[in-house]
Amino acid sequence: MSMDELKRRLGQVSDLEAAAGLMSWDQETQMPPEGARVRGLQMATLEGLAHELFTSPRTAELLDAVGTPADETDAAVVRVTRRDLDKAVRLPTGFVEEAARARNEAHHAWLHAREHSEFATFAPHLEKMLDLARRQADLLGYEDHPYDALLDEYEPGMRARQVREVFADLRDRTLPLLRRITAAGDAADYGVLTRPFPFGAQKAFAWRVAGEAFGLGPDFSRQDESAHPFQTNFSREDVRITTRVEEYWPACLFGTWHETGHAMYERGVAPRWERTPVSAGASLGVHESQSRMFENLLARSRPFWERYLSALAEVAPEVTAGLDAGTLYRAVNRVRPSLIRVEADEVTYNFHIMLRFELELALLGGELRVADLPEAWNAKMREYLGLTPPDDAQGVLQDIHWSAGLIGYFPTYTLGNLLSVQLLEAARRDAEVAAGVGRAEYGSLLAWLARHVHGHGRSLTPAELTERATGRPLTADPYVAYLHAKYEDIYGLKAEG
Incomplete structure (x- = not known):
């Protein structure tokens, strides 16, 4: 009893x-x-x-x-x-x-x-969020740095020291690739990314593909608009995503498919965990591996656009006029340092995360004052991406996370990037999954993810889940190899090594 x-x-x-x-x-x-x-x-x-x-x-x-x-x-x-x-x-x-x-x-x-x-309007509230974060870290306890207590809330077992090591390794192995790509010049006509695409049609197409390709159904989910896209759920039968629309139409499409990855994780948690603490994702890094897999590894792949180019042409003929699948594939994989994290390409994205991680450490540790944050943000943007935001809306104010008290959250995005490739690599050892991914038919992959990732909920730690699903601990090696192979091909670069 x-x-x-x-x-x-x-x-x-x-x-x-x-x-x-x-x-x-x-x-x-x-x-x-x-x-x-x-x-x-x-x-x-x-x-x-x-x-x-x-x-x-x-x-x-x-x-x-x-x-x-x-x-x-x-x-x-x-x-x-x-x-x-x-x-x-x-x-x-x-x-x-x-x-x-x-x-x-x-x-x-x-x-x-x-x-x-x-920024001045928000600064006092950020001061309060940081004060609460410090107090929370003190209440929870930590050994090395208050950041450890906060990070552990989102990625159990992970520590700031480990994040520093991962980020340093990624920086060393991907920054040279970014420089080679930048020097190579354009790989396609990127004007296609801002061709006229009615806002309603953007949402409808993104939603349609979320259902047809990834299994997101109206019986258990819905889509709305918000200032910052997110996914939330109240049970596995009630999963909701949001998106936003703008002239740069990839923001809506890939944002929707990103949140669909999160939604399908929650949908896939086994019913036996319902209304218990186990009924959620293993960690935010594991959660992010699903959204980044859907958004990038699947929806930015060549097979995906070979399959869905004709569907896009039906709703947005102005976008697809004169294009073939290969050209569109190269366009949506454009690599270019940019100001906005959620619109960043795969090669530059992690530098946005490194920037935020380093600033959070400095703010928590007292080495950086909130009043000086916009200037520090801009300096980091110049250091990593060679850009200076023209205003705070495109700089320090672009993310919702700090207003929600999500301090210690950002590293999970990069951890998710690493795990997304490691999981897909493991899944494709199954010949049926590999064949389906090659045709942009994802039913077998979704079933594999439900068995090896989603169904467990929080019953396994992130480390345990990763070991069981892939056969080894989390490593950056598959992710780095994926970036080099994909973008050396797109930009016609000679493979290194």
Whole structure:
């Protein structure tokens, strides 16, 4: 009976968190602007209630009573719940509610600051987010750097020291490739990327392909617009994505397919984990491996455009006029240092992440003041990408993450990039998967991912999942080899080594 009571309690916590998540989704997509003040109070109440219920002494009593269940599913629920509870009890309910209110205020300040390119408007809220992050790190505890406690929330077991090593290795092995590509000049006519493509048609085409190619269905999902694309879910039967549309149409298409990767991960979590702490992705790095796989390894591949060029021509003949699949493939894989992270190509993308990681470390450590952040941001952009943002909206204010208190999150994007290639390489050892990927038919791949990645939820750690699915620990080698092979071919470069 103790296990039944524990599951009931965990289900109630999950329901409260889902209700808060639904309010957050509504805030981003539907809520009128004047609803912001009270919405923040409502979300703080729900998050506080969920935290209070989860961290009450009764939860620990129930865990002690069930011990280590013989049933494999129950044992995983207990194991993950213990791990989460150990962290959660260190955070007072008052702190959780304070953080929820502060995030709501910071979000709306960020929206205004980004629209008007006024960093000063957002700066006091960022100060508050950093103060909360430092306090959270102190409450959770760490050995080397406060960043470790925050990073562990998103990527269990990972430390800032390891991230530094990974980033240094990537920098050394991909920066020379970027320089060779830049020197080679254009690989296609990139004017195609801004040809007229009606906004409604962009959304419709992206949504259609998300369903046909990747399995995202209207019975369990929907798409809306938001200032920054995201995915959220309230169960595996209710998964939602957002996108944004603009003249540069790849932003909508690839943004939609990126979020579809996240959505299909949540959809693929086994039903037996429902309404428990196990019912989510293993980590944000593993989650990102799915979105980057769908967006880049699949949707930017030559077979994909050989299959979907005719469908694009049906809805956007102005875009495809005079193009063949090979030309479009080269165009959507353009490599060029750019200001906006979500529009960055595969070769330059990780430099955007390195920049943010280094700035977060400096802000948390007190080596960088918030007031000096725009200047530091611009200096890093010049160092890594040779660009200077013309304003804060295209620079330091472009991401939603800091307004949401997601400090320690950014490294998971690059970790996901690495894992995306390592997983696809492992999946393609299956001849049926390899043949399907070669035809841009992804049913076998989705089934492989459901078995080896999605279905486990959080029952495995990221390291355990990676080892089981690919046969070795996370490594940058497949990713670096992929970048060199793909872009040396596109740009007609002689292979190194």
